Amino acid sequence: DAEITQSPRHKITETGRQVTLACHQTWNHNNMFWYRQDLGHGLRLIHYSYGVQDTNKGEVSDGYSVSRSNTEDLPLTLESAASSQTSVYFCASSSANTEAFFGQGTRLTVV
Amino acid sequence: KQEVTQIPAALSVPEGENLVLNCSFTDSAIYNLQWFRQDPGKGLTSLLLIQSSQREQTSGRLNASLDKSSGRSTLYIAASQPGDSATYLCAVGLPLITPLVFGKGTRLSVIA
Numbered sequence: 121d122a123e124i125t126q127s128p129r130h131k132i133t134e135t136g137r138q139v140t141l142a143c144h145q146t147w148n149h150n151n152m153f154w155y156r157q158d159l160g161h162g163l164r165l166i167h168y169s170y171g172v173q174d175t176n177k178g179e180v181s182d183g184y185s186v187s188r189s190n191t192e193d194l195p196l197t198l199e200s201a202a203s204s205q206t207s208v209y210f211c212a213s214s215s216a217n218t219e220a221f222f223g224q225g226t227r228l229t230v231v
Numbered sequence: 232k233q234e235v236t237q238i239p240a241a242l243s244v245p246e247g248e249n250l251v252l253n254c255s256f257t258d259s260a261i262y263n264l265q266w267f268r269q270d271p272g273k274g275l276t277s278l279l280l281i282q283s284s285q286r287e288q289t290s291g292r293l294n295a296s297l298d299k300s301s302g303r304s305t306l307y308i309a310a311s312q313p314g315d316s317a318t319y320l321c322a323v324g325l326p327l328i329t330p331l332v333f334g335k336g337t338r339l340s341v342i343a
Contacts, residue, residue, distance in 0.1 A: 153330050162335035163320070178330065210274060212331075220265060220322075220331055222275040 122147040126211050126223035133230055139198040141226050143211030149221075151214045152194040154178075154186065156207040157225075163210070169194055201230045233258045235323055237334035244311055245342050252306040252337045254321035259299045263324040265331065266295050266306050268317045275320065279306070311341045 124145040133139050145152065154166040155178075165178030167186040175186050183205060185197045198205055208227050214220040234257045244250050254264070263282045267275040279288045279295040281304070287296040294307040308315055318338045322331035 155333075163333040165330050168330050212275075218263075219277050219280045220324075221277060222267075224274040 124211060124213050124221050124223045126209075126226050128226060129224065130227045131229070133201050133228070135201060135203060135230055137201050139201050139228065141196045141198075141209055141211075141228070143194050143196065143223060144192055145211075145213040145221075146192065147213055147215075147221065148191060149213035149215050150191070151216070151220075152188070153212045153214075153220075154184075154194065154196045155210045155212065156180065157210060158207050166196065166209075167194075198228075201228075203230050206230045233261075233323060233325060233332045235321060235332050235334035237319075237321060237337050239337060240335065241338040241340075243340040243342060246311060246313060248311050248341075249307070249309050250311055250339075252308070252319050252321075252339070254304040254306070254334055256302045256304075256323050256332075258325075259302050260326060261299065261323045262326050264295075264297055264304050265322050265324065266293075266304075267320045267322065269320060269336070270317050278319075308339075311339075313341045313343045315339060315341050 127142045150171045153168040155163045164180045169175050169188040208225050210225050211223040212220050236255045265280045266278040269275050281288045281297045292309040297304045318336040320336040322333045
């Protein structure tokens, strides 16, 4: 069955370190998205991609970057981790205007 | 800017009750609307997708309706069970393939 997987599921890192969260989907979807979820804020869009070599900024993109070198993967990089980036991160994928599917999330703690 | 609101933020009902969760959006020019379920510490599970040309979708005990003109969607859960306890989120998709815009969810507790 097709799926979308995130790794790691849990990560603790120190302030200032570079961190990369992985997202891999086997749906063959063109569209991929990264959200963060925080109490009181709900899901907020970080970055998204509509295809290989395409990336776009979301509403909370500062301090984050993505790259899309193939259809299956959209890794999210925190250039220099900050305590404000402690959150749960979700990756999602979809085809054009169809049902979106989410990964199980990565809980990131920055100490 | 599209905004999505879900009221109430939390709801507690006894087992067996039929219930309705509400979702409203500010811009009626949506392409589709999707309902998700999220269990504590888990990801989002897609429940129903309604295209803008549709009025409702059904899956088992779940029925979602869409009224674009009034900017509203409802998720109807029949004969609720304790296993339905979760947070339910709605999200709207906009034309030209833009990312989903989410509401903050309704946390549902079904008491046995």
